[in-house]
Amino acid sequence: MLGKPVVAAGVVLSLAVTLTSCATASGSSEARALEEALQPVREAQSYRMTGEIRSPDGTKTPFDAQVIAGGDCKGTVGGAESLLSKGRVWTRWKDSAVDQAVSLLNDGRAASAGPVTPAGDVPAWEAARLLRGAYMVTELPAETPQLEGIAAVCKTGELLAGASSSDSDVLPEPVTERRGARLRPLTLTDGPVRIRVYVPEHGKPSARLAEYHVEGGRSFFVRFSGLGEPVTVTPPRNQQTVSSSDVMSLLRS
16 A cells, blocks of 8 residues: 655655555556556666656746665756755755745745845845855755755655555556657556556557656656666765755744
8 A cells, every 4th residue: 555645844755655565466457557667667776857846836846866766866956956865965056046945945935135135034035145055955854845855856756666566556547648649647546645657558568757646745747767877976075055954943033
């Protein structure tokens, strides 16, 4: 079974969700197609994920991640460079994206009117000043999804790869067209968790597109590529850093 997720801070990364291997997986043709489609991802030692995160409010955030299966990863999320290594995340935003990042961390309140003169929210301005040109370092699990950086994306890849081992039923849906290709959606649902994998209408099943959705939380739309291509992840050295706990303390002051 899919474990019951906690739809709160760190909606994917702090999930108690693990799609565990079960010998009693559904024997339907749809379940077999889902397992076959995801098997290359599940067996790959590394891969690339591209796509977007969709928040409940409709916000869409693109991502591009290189993943070492079961371990570290690196890439970009929105306007940020981000890296996960050994339970710690480093995230650095482009200067042009810092104010928006602070606004997301600060419940939508604006960060600043400019890099020199504070706007009405001085703590937010101070937080933005700390983040410009620096890596924000977060120890996992994070207290909010916004602090997770690339980590939530990479964890989603693991959950999708493991979905084929779930004992929940896999249901077919009407064929749809994506990027000029006719695809057959296969959907696995357990409680608030829904996973949908799109495979070719005919021929050998392969995961052309996958979705991971938690009711009331974020949705991840993923395309896998570069299966088995080497990936190295090295934490930043001799770079300016700021703790995410210090940033959040400023915003709460």
